[in-house]
Amino acid sequence: MKKILSLLLASAMSLSLLAGCGGAPQTPAQSSNPPASSSSSQNGSEPSAPAGPIKVAALSSGYIDAYPDMWKEVCQAFTAETGIEVTLTLEKNLEDVIGPSMQGGDYPDVVLLATGREKGLTEQFIKDKLIADITDVLSMTIPGESATVSSKLIPGFVGTNATNPYGDGKTYLAPMFYSPCGLFYNANLLNEKGWTVPTTWDEMWELGDKAKAEGIDLFTYPTTGYFDAFFYALMYSVGGADFFNQATSYAEGVWDTAEGQQCFDIVAKLAEYTAKVTPAQANESDFSQNQQLILDNKALFMPNGTWIVGEMADAPREDGDAFQWGMTALPAAKAGGAGASYAFLEQIWIPSGAQNVDAAKQFVAYMYSDDAADIFLKGGAVQPINGIVDKLEGDNVMFYSIYDNGANAVVGIFSAYASVAGLGTVREVFFDPVNGLVSGNVTKDQWIADIKAASDQMRENLV
Amino acid sequence: MRSKGRSRFIFLCVAPAVILFFLFMVMPTINVFRMSLFERGAYSPTETFVGLNNFKVLFKDTKFITSMQNTILLIVTVTIITFFFAIVFAAILTREKIKGQNFFRIVFYIPNILSIVVIAGIFSAVYKPENGMLNSIFSLFAGREVMVLWKDQPMVIVSIIIAMVWQAIGYYMVMYMASMSAVPASLYESAGLDGAGRVKQFFQLTLPLIWTNIRTTLTFFIISTINMAFLFVKAMVAKGSSDVALSFMYNQKDAGLYGYSMAAGVVIFLFSFLLSALVSKVTEREVLEM
Numbered sequence: 001m002k003k004i005l006s007l008l009l010a011s012a013m014s015l016s017l018l019a020g021c022g023g024a025p026q027t028p029a030q031s032s033n034p035p036a037s038s039s040s041s042q043n044g045s046e047p048s049a050p051a052g053p054i055k056v057a058a059l060s061s062g063y064i065d066a067y068p069d070m071w072k073e074v075c076q077a078f079t080a081e082t083g084i085e086v087t088l089t090l091e092k093n094l095e096d097v098i099g100p101s102m103q104g105g106d107y108p109d110v111v112l113l114a115t116g117r118e119k120g121l122t123e124q125f126i127k128d129k130l131i132a133d134i135t136d137v138l139s140m141t142i143p144g145e146s147a148t149v150s151s152k153l154i155p156g157f158v159g160t161n162a163t164n165p166y167g168d169g170k171t172y173l174a175p176m177f178y179s180p181c182g183l184f185y186n187a188n189l190l191n192e193k194g195w196t197v198p199t200t201w202d203e204m205w206e207l208g209d210k211a212k213a214e215g216i217d218l219f220t221y222p223t224t225g226y227f228d229a230f231f232y233a234l235m236y237s238v239g240g241a242d243f244f245n246q247a248t249s250y251a252e253g254v255w256d257t258a259e260g261q262q263c264f265d266i267v268a269k270l271a272e273y274t275a276k277v278t279p280a281q282a283n284e285s286d287f288s289q290n291q292q293l294i295l296d297n298k299a300l301f302m303p304n305g306t307w308i309v310g311e312m313a314d315a316p317r318e319d320g321d322a323f324q325w326g327m328t329a330l331p332a333a334k335a336g337g338a339g340a341s342y343a344f345l346e347q348i349w350i351p352s353g354a355q356n357v358d359a360a361k362q363f364v365a366y367m368y369s370d371d372a373a374d375i376f377l378k379g380g381a382v383q384p385i386n387g388i389v390d391k392l393e394g395d396n397v398m399f400y401s402i403y404d405n406g407a408n409a410v411v412g413i414f415s416a417y418a419s420v421a422g423l424g425t426v427r428e429v430f431f432d433p434v435n436g437l438v439s440g441n442v443t444k445d446q447w448i449a450d451i452k453a454a455s456d457q458m459r460e461n462l463v
Numbered sequence: 464m465r466s467k468g469r470s471r472f473i474f475l476c477v478a479p480a481v482i483l484f485f486l487f488m489v490m491p492t493i494n495v496f497r498m499s500l501f502e503r504g505a506y507s508p509t510e511t512f513v514g515l516n517n518f519k520v521l522f523k524d525t526k527f528i529t530s531m532q533n534t535i536l537l538i539v540t541v542t543i544i545t546f547f548f549a550i551v552f553a554a555i556l557t558r559e560k561i562k563g564q565n566f567f568r569i570v571f572y573i574p575n576i577l578s579i580v581v582i583a584g585i586f587s588a589v590y591k592p593e594n595g596m597l598n599s600i601f602s603l604f605a606g607r608e609v610m611v612l613w614k615d616q617p618m619v620i621v622s623i624i625i626a627m628v629w630q631a632i633g634y635y636m637v638m639y640m641a642s643m644s645a646v647p648a649s650l651y652e653s654a655g656l657d658g659a660g661r662v663k664q665f666f667q668l669t670l671p672l673i674w675t676n677i678r679t680t681l682t683f684f685i686i687s688t689i690n691m692a693f694l695f696v697k698a699m700v701a702k703g704s705s706d707v708a709l710s711f712m713y714n715q716k717d718a719g720l721y722g723y724s725m726a727a728g729v730v731i732f733l734f735s736f737l738l739s740a741l742v743s744k745v746t747e748r749e750v751l752e753m
Contacts, residue, residue: 102506118702121506124719128507223701277592280612283701285583289591419504419719421520428714432703441616 053085054359057108059346060092062307063177067379074375078366081144084359095119107353109360112176114346115162115413116228120425122173125351126165126416127463131172132350132357138171140365149368157384160412161248162345166463167415173347174364177381180327180402180409181229181342183301184308186294187326188319197328200335201266208273211300217275220299222287227431229342230303230330231263236410237340238262238333249415250459255452262333268444271437275299279435288312295323305344306399310380327399329407340408345384417461429454492732499726504719517726527727530711531734533620537692537707538738540624542684545631546677552632553639554665558651568640571633579691583698586626590614619705623695630691635680642676643669671751678746682739689735708734 058071075086091097094113099121102108115122125131138150138158150158157163157175164171190197193214198204208218221227236244239259246254254260275298281289291308293299295317309325317323329339348367350360366372373383380396382388389400403409414426423429429451436442499517503510521527552571556564574582589596590613601609613622646669654664670677693709706714708731715724 099505105508119717120719124504124506127719128504130506277610277612279701279704280590280592280615283614283699283704285587285699286591286614421502421517421715421720421723422524422526424526425718428703428718432701435701435704436616439612439615 053087054109054356054363055087055089055107056110056112056363057089057091057094057098058112059094059114060090061346062310063376063379063381064090066310070375070379070381074367074372077371077375078143078363081366081369081371082359082362084362086363095121102351102353105353107351107355109354109356110348110350110363112346112348114344115173116225116344118225118427122347122349123416123425124419125349126172127418129166129463130352132352132354132360133170133172134174134350134361134364135169135171137174137361137364140361142369143362143366144371145369149365152368152385154384154386154388156409156411157343157345161415162347162411162413165416173349174367175345175384176348176367177346177376178343178384179306179382180399181233181303181305181344182327182329182402182407184294184304185301185326185328186297186317186319187324188322189297189300190326197326198331199339200331200337201333202335204331205269205273207300212273216297217293217299218273218301219270220275220278220290220293220302221282221434222290222302222304223282223284224431224434225427226303227267227434228427229305229344231267231430232412233330233340233342233410234263234266235259236342236408237330237337238266244410244412248412249462250417250455252456252459255448255455264444264448267434268437268447271434274438276438279439282435288315291315301328306380306396309395325395327402329402329405338406338408340410341402342410345411415458416463417458418463420457420461423454423457423461426458495725495728495732498722499729500722502720502722505716505721510722513722517723518730521723521726521730526706527708527711530706530708531730533705534689534692534708534731536620537624537627538685538688541627541631541688541692542681544624544628545635545684546681548628549632549635550639550670550677553636553643554669556636557640557643558661558665558669568637571636573633574630575634577630579694579698582626582630583695586622586699590622614700614704616704619700623692623699623705626695626699627688627691630695631684631687635684638676638680639673642673646672671748674746674748675750678743681742681746685739685742686735689731 056071056075064070071088071090075088079085089097089108094111095117096119098108098111099119111122113122115126138153139148141148142152153175157178158171161167163173163175165173185197195207195210196203198207204218211218221230232244232248235247239247239257239262243254243257243259247260255264275290275293277293278290281287288311291302291304291312292315294302295312295315297318306327329341332339348364350357350364354360368383368385373385373388374391376383377388377391382392382396382400392400433442433447433450437444437447498510500512500514501510502513502517552567555561556567561567577585592598592610592612595613597613598609598611601611611618613619650668650672651664654668659667689707689709692707693713696705696707696710697713702714708727712724712727712731715721715727
C-alpha cells in the first residue's frame with residue numbers, strides 16, 4: 001500500500017513539474033520567416049484586422065511615474081479608433097521581461113525601447129538586422145486623422161542613424177519621445193553669487209576657478225552613461241555637423257583632427273574640475289547622490305535630461321524653496337560660436353519577427369495623432385510633432401525652448417557595428433574611463449589611444 | 464520477483480530527479496560548451512561556427528584577464544577572512560559561556576537572509592563618502608575629516624571584500640557551531656585534565672574533529688563566492704570598475720556576443736570545477752571518529 005502511494009506521489013511530482021515546461025508560448029510558424037511579414041497593406045487602405053490583440057511592449061520610464069495610466073489610455077484610445085485590441089507590457093526592466101521570450105521566438109509587435117541603454121537590446125536588434133522596415137509608416141495616414149505621419153513630424157528627426165541605422169534611406173525606428181539634454185544647475189545659486197551661465201568653455205573654466213575658491217566644484221555627473229548625450233553635443237559644438245557625422249561613423253583619422261583633440265581636451269580638463277566624490281558614487285545604487293550634489297550646492301553643473309526634475313522632486317535641497325532648476329546647452333567651442341544640445345530620442349520599432357506587422361504599423365502611426373500626443377503630454381513625454389512646444393507647461397517650457405535660444409539641436413547616434421569579441425561597446429570604450437580620468441588612474445593619453453584603436457575596429461565592422 | 468519489484472520502485476523514485484537534473488542541469492551545460500564554438504547575437508536566429516576562435520580571443524582579452532584576477536583575489540581573500548572569523552566565532556559561541564549567545568547567533572546570521580539589493584543599499588550608506596558610517600567613524604578617531612572614496616579605485620575591491628565577508632560569516636558560523644556542538648564534552652574534560660589549555664584544545668580537538676565539515680563548506684564557498692561576487696559587483700559598484708569573471712560574461716551578452724560570453728562561461732565552469740577538486744585534494748586528511 002505504502003509502495004503504491006509513494007509511486008503515485010513520485011509520478012505526480014514528475015508530471016506536474018514537466019507540465020510546467022509545456023506552458024511556453026506557442027511560436028507561430030511565420031515568425032521563423034521574417035522577410036515574409038514585411039509586406040504592408042498593398043491591397044487597399046483597409047488592412048485586415050489581426051486575429052488576436054497586438055502585443056505592445058513599452059519601457060516604464062520616468063514619464064510613467066508622472067502619469068501612470070499614460071500607456072493604458074493611449075492603447076484604449078487606439079482600440080476605440082481602430083478596433084484592434086492591444087495587450088500592453090509596461091516594465092522598468094523591459095529587456096529582462098521580453099528578452100527571454102524573444103530568444104524563444106515570441107516577439108512583441110511593437111517595442112518602445114531606446115538605443116543607448118545599458119543592456120543594449122535595441123542595438124543588438126539593429127546589428128542583427130531584426131527590425132522591420134517601417135519607411136511606409138511615414139506616408140501612412142494617421143488613424144482618425146487626415147494628416148500623414150511625415151507631415152506632422154518635426155523635420156530632422158527622421159533620417160539620422162538613430163532612425164535609419166543602415167544609411168540606406170530606409171527608416172527602421174520611429175522617433176517617439178525626445179528630450180533636450182544639457183547641463184543642469186541651480187539657477188538660484190548662480191543668481192545669488194552673481195555668476196552668469198558660461199557661453200564658451202573658456203568662461204566655463206573661469207567660473208570653475210571662481211567656484212573652487214568658494215568650495216564648490218564645477219562639475220559632476222550621475223554615471224558615465226550620461227556622457228553619451230554630453231559627448232554628442234560636445235562633438236557637434238566643436239566641429240559642426242560634418243565632424244559629428246564623421247566621428248559617429250568612426251571615419252579614419254577623425255580623432256587626430258584638431259576638432260577631435262579639442263573634444264578630448266575638454267573632457268579631460270572637465271575631469272579635473274569634477275567633484276572628487278563623483279566616481280565613487282557613479283554606480284546604479286548611488287548615482288542620485290551625485291545628482292544631490294547640485295541640490296546641495298556642492299557642484300555647479302551636471303549633464304542630464306528633463307526627467308531630472310521629476311526624479312529629484314522629493315529630494316531635500318540646500319536652498320529650500322528658492323532652488324530653481326536651470327538648464328543650458330553645452331557652451332560654444334569658441335567665442336561667438338553656437339552651443340549645442342543633444343535631443344535624446346526614444347525610438348519605437350517593430351521586430352521583424354512580429355506576427356501582426358500591419359496592425360503594428362497602424363499603432364506606430366497612431367502614436368503621432370493629436371489624441372495620443374495629448375495623453376503622452378500629461379506624463380511630460382514630448383513627441384517630435386509640429387507645434388508640440390506650444391502645448392508645454394511648467395519647467396518644460398524653458399527646457400524645450402533651448403533650441404529657440406540659439407543652441408544647435410543634435411540628433412543621431414554612433415553607428416552600429418557588428419559585435420566583435422574583445423571590442424567593447426561605445427560606452428565601455430569612450431565613457432566608462434571618465435571615472436578613471438577623474439580619480440587619476442587612467443591617463444588622458446591612454447584613454448585616447450584606446451579610443452583610436454577601438455574606433456578603427458568599429459569602422460571595419462560597420463553594419 | 465521481490466527484488467525486481469524493489470528495483471523498479473527505486474527506479475521510479477529516482478527517475479523524476481534524474482530527468483529534471485538532466486533537463487535543467489546537464490543539457491544547458493552541454494549547450495554552453497556547444498555555443499562557445501559559435502558566434503551569434505543573443506536574439507539572432509543565425510549562428511556561425513568559429514571553432515576555438517572565441518577562446519583564442521578570450522585569453523588575449525585584457526578585460527577578461529583582469530576580471531579573472533579579481534575573481535581569484537576575491538576567492539582567496541574572502542575565503543580566508545570568512546573562514547577565520549566563522550570558525551573563531553563558532554568556537555567562542557559554542558565553547559565559552561557568553562551572555563546573549565542566541566542574540567549573537569541571530570545577529571551574525573541575519574545578513575544571510577537579506578537580499579543582495581538590500582545589502583547594496585546598506586553598504587551604500589556605510590560607504591557614502593560624506594557622512595557615511597565608515598568615514599564618520601574614521602573621522603571621529605582621526606580628529607579631522609577623513610574622506611575615503613570606498614567605491615572608487617583603488618578601494619573598490621576592498622569594499623566588495625568587506626561586504627562579502629559580512630554577508631557570508633553568519634551562515635558558515637552556524638554550520639560550524641552545529642558540528643562543534645556534536646563534539647562530546649567528555650573529550651574536552653579529559654583534555655583539560657591532561658593539561659591542554661583552551662587554545663590547544665581548539666587546535667588539537669575542535670579543528671580535527673570538524674575537519675570534514677570544513678572541507679565540504681570550502682567547496683561550497685568557492686562556488687558561491689564566484690556567484691556572489693557577480694551579484695555584489697553588479698549591485699554595488701560602477702560597471703567596469705572591478706569586473707569579475709561572471710560580470711564579464713554578462714557584459715559580453717549585452718554587447719551582442721553570445722558565443723563569446725559562453726566561451727567565458729566554459730572557462731569559468733572549468734576553473735571552478737578544477738579549483739574545487741584541487742581544494743578537496745589538498746585538504747584531504749584521515750577522517751577522525753569521535
